[in-house]
Amino acid sequence: MALATNACTPCAACKLLRRRCAQECPFSPYFSSHEPQKFASVHKVFGASNVSKMLMDVPENQRADAVSSLVYEANARIRDPVYGCMGVIYALQQQIRLLQAELS
Amino acid sequence: MALATNACTPCAACKLLRRRCAQECPFSPYFSSHEPQKFASVHKVFGASNVSKMLMDVPENQRADAVSSLVYEANARIRDPVYGCMGVIYALQQQIRLLQAELS
Numbered sequence: 001m002a003l004a005t006n007a008c009t010p011c012a013a014c015k016l017l018r019r020r021c022a023q024e025c026p027f028s029p030y031f032s033s034h035e036p037q038k039f040a041s042v043h044k045v046f047g048a049s050n051v052s053k054m055l056m057d058v059p060e061n062q063r064a065d066a067v068s069s070l071v072y073e074a075n076a077r078i079r080d081p082v083y084g085c086m087g088v089i090y091a092l093q094q095q096i097r098l099l100q101a102e103l104s
Numbered sequence: 105m106a107l108a109t110n111a112c113t114p115c116a117a118c119k120l121l122r123r124r125c126a127q128e129c130p131f132s133p134y135f136s137s138h139e140p141q142k143f144a145s146v147h148k149v150f151g152a153s154n155v156s157k158m159l160m161d162v163p164e165n166q167r168a169d170a171v172s173s174l175v176y177e178a179n180a181r182i183r184d185p186v187y188g189c190m191g192v193i194y195a196l197q198q199q200i201r202l203l204q205a206e207l208s
Contacts, residue, residue, distance in 0.1 A: 017147035032205035045158075047151045054149075054185065062186045070191035074175065076189075081158065084164045085180075092196035101205035 012039040017048060026052050030067040038071045045074035116143040121152060130156050134171040142175045149178035 013027035014020065016039055021028055026076060027048075031039040051053050058066045077084035117131035118124065120143055133154075136144040145156050155174060159178055162170045181188035 005164045045154065046149065046155050050149065050151050054181070058185050066186045069187045073152075075191055077158070077177075082170045083160050085177055085193065089189065089192055089196065092200065093191065094199055096196065097205065099148075099200065099207065103203065103206060 009033050012036040013043070016040060016043060026055055030055070030064060038067075041074040041078060042067075042070050045077045046070065081088065111136050116140040117147070117152065120144060120147060130159055134159070134168060142171075145178035145182060146171075146174050150174065156197045 005019065010021035010033060011025060011028035011037060012031040012033050014025060015033060015036065044056070048072065055063050055066060073085050076088060080087045083090070106133070114125035114137065115129055115132035116137050116139060118129060119137060119140065131143065141202040157168050158174065159170060171204050181194060184191045187194070
């Protein structure tokens with residue numbers, strides 16, 4: 001019996017990693033072939049194997065949220081290789097200080 | 105001639121990866137053996153090879169900052185496997201909305 005695959009439309013992860021996209025592929029529900037950039041970003045920053053491990057570590061109903069936050073984090077790191085998400089956090093903290101000063 | 109190493113005090117990275125800590129080790133300036141948890145965190149979330157690549161991609165005088173932000177990010181992800189740094193960003197954005205509402 002042939003092994004079931006998503007061969008007609010391999011997910012973005014399997015396409016980038018040049019591997020068969022099996023039906024139980026951990027990436028395919030979250031990395032559509034229509035948005036290859038999302039997987040490319042998390043692959044560059046975290047590595048495919050770490051992304052897979054991190055997804056398996058969270059309950060299935062929270063994996064889509066985990067993917068969104070990983071993609072956001074990876075893009076922040078690619079945009080700002082020194083501070084990544086920390087750059088966003090610093091800016092928000094600064095905005096809070098300004099608002100608090102206005103209020104006091 | 106023996107190859108120069110940091111053999112007496114291998115850095116936290118080389119200790120965890122069980123390898124010789126050469127004098128040109130990319131991790132040793134940033135991951136002291138006295139704080140093993142820092143490297144353990146970035147290793148778990150990003151992987152040693154990605155951390156090394158990300159460090160090499162930034163100018164030397166910014167690498168200490170890059171390490172701090174990577175350690176922060178990794179710890180946020182370990183603490184909150186679904187949202188990581190995004191959880192912190194959501195909370196700050198919420199605080200900003202509350203302050204803005206107070207001001208208006």
